[in-house]
Amino acid sequence: MPPEDSRGATLIPDQRRELLVTLLREHTVLSVQQLTELLDVSHMTVRRDIAALERQGRAVSVPGGVRIAGQLHHEPSLADKSTMDTPAKLAIAELAATFLHDDTTVYLDAGTTCQALIPHLVKRRGMTVVTNDFTAAATLMATPEVEVIHTGGRVEPANRSAVGGLAAATLGQLALDIAFVSTSSWDLRHGVTTPSAAKVEVKRAAMAGTARTVLVGGSAKYGSFGMYRVAELEDFDAIVTDAGLPTTARDALAAKDIDTLVAELPTPPTNSP
Numbered sequence: 716m717p718p719e720d721s722r723g724a725t726l727i728p729d730q731r732r733e734l735l736v737t738l739l740r741e742h743t744v745l746s747v748q749q750l751t752e753l754l755d756v757s758h759m760t761v762r763r764d765i766a767a768l769e770r771q772g773r774a775v776s777v778p779g780g781v782r783i784a785g786q787l788h789h790e791p792s793l794a795d796k797s798t799m800d801t802p803a804k805l806a807i808a809e810l811a812a813t814f815l816h817d818d819t820t821v822y823l824d825a826g827t828t829c830q831a832l833i834p835h836l837v838k839r840r841g842m843t844v845v846t847n848d849f850t851a852a853a854t855l856m857a858t859p860e861v862e863v864i865h866t867g868g869r870v871e872p873a874n875r876s877a878v879g880g881l882a883a884a885t886l887g888q889l890a891l892d893i894a895f896v897s898t899s900s901w902d903l904r905h906g907v908t909t910p911s912a913a914k915v916e917v918k919r920a921a922m923a924g925t926a927r928t929v930l931v932g933g934s935a936k937y938g939s940f941g942m943y944r945v946a947e948l949e950d951f952d953a954i955v956t957d958a959g960l961p962t963t964a965r966d967a968l969a970a971k972d973i974d975t976l977v978a979e980l981p982t983p984p985t986n987s988p
Contacts (some may be wrong), residue, residue, distance in 0.1 A: 731756070733765050733800065736773055736935055737959060738911040739783040746780035757930065767963055790874065790899045793819040803933045805979035808832045811895060811931050811955040817841050822921045823851050825876030825914075826897035827872060828931045830854070839863060845889060847877040847917055864889070869913065878913035883920035893923035896951070900939035901932045903967050906948050910941035918945045927952045934959035948973050 726734065733756060738745060738753060745753075750761045765781045768774035774781050812835030815821070821836065823829045825848040833854055836842060843862040846852055852865045868882030875988055896918055898907045907930060909915060922928045930951040937960055948954065953974045960977060966977045 728764070728767075729801070731760075732768055733803075733935065733959070735761075735764055736783070737776060739781065740938060740961060741926060742783040744777060744780060749780070773939075786835065800933050800935050802980055803935065803959060803978075804828045804831045806957050806980055807812065807933060807955050808835060810976055810978040811929060812836070814893060814927070814929055814953070815839055819843075820890070822891045822894035822896075822925060823848060824885070824895060824897040824918065824921065825851075825874055828933060829895050829897050832895060832931075845886070847882050849875040849877070852912075852957050866917070868917070869930040871913070872910075878911065878917055880916060884925050886917065886920035889924055891921065893919040893927045893929065894925040895931055896921060896930050896945075898930060898932045898936060898945070900936055900941045901948065902929070902940060903948060903964070903971065904939050905940040905944065906918065907932075907945040907975050909943050909945060910939040912943050915945055922946060922950065931955045932956050934961075934964075937961075937964055 735750065735754065738750070747758055747761050751758055754761065765776055768781070769776060773784050785838070804827060808831035811832060815836060817839050820843040823832060823844055823846040824837060825846070829834050829848065830851050833851060836844065837855070837858045838862070840860070842860070843864065844851070844855055845864045845866065847866040847868065851863070854861055855861050855863045866877050866882040866885040868877035869879040896907070899909055903906045907918075914929035915970045929952050930948070930953070932954060934957050937956070948968070949971065953976060954968070957978045957980065958980045965975065965977065
């Protein structure tokens with residue numbers, strides 16, 4: 716195992732956990748002892764990080780260690796999502812915002828990555844935003860210049876979003892210029908998936924009613940899959956992700972001619988000598 720990965724002691728907990736997930740994506744399974752050496756932290760710290768990642772559905776404990784999560788059986792709550800991968804989400808949003816233009820109708824899917832687009836969106840003129848996300852709608856209502864349309868539908872309290880047939884029916888009545896679709900799990904083999912059947916028809920309705928579809932998917936979610944398939948990656952006009960995406964995954968996407976934009980992450984702070 717390369718010693719240059721032993722930098723966890725200089726990171727805040729969220730950054731260290733992201734590094735732990737990156738290591739798991741490379742090795743699939745690691746022991747607690749290996750992680751203490753790679754991250755240069757105590758056994759107790761590693762076990763706390765593993766417990767936090769388990770709560771988020773991103774890792775699974777095994778005797779003496781931890782493995783990367785494969786199938787996603789449930790999505791983290793909005794409260795958990797709001798503390799996960801924040802630098803990556805901000806970087807993805809900044810890059811995805813290059814698709815925005817004045818006087819367009821935009822669909823924002825539910826989720827914190829799409830919510831990160833809001834500061835960029837409100838800088839534009841003549842915007843109409845359609846969303847199934849209650850947090851996004853409430854935030855945008857504070858900007859009178861933006862027309863807001865909420866899809867309505869069955870409420871999913873954990874993620875403060877609307878799902879199901881009613882939300883999809885609203886989208887079926889609208890013509891969108893661009894749709895930003897979020898995901899909890901994606902990879903080349905399974906495409907975009909979700910553990911929630913009620914989310915599938917909403918995402919598909921947004922994709923069917925738009926001129927252009929952009930997937931905003933963090934690298935930490937790559938390699939996981941849910942039970943219900945939303946779409947193939949080839950169905951998107953572009954994918955915006957972050958620099959944590961492994962080189963092997965980038966090469967595989969390029970081989971399929973999938974337009975993938977990679978947002979650079981800010982350099983983590985280091986301790987002064």
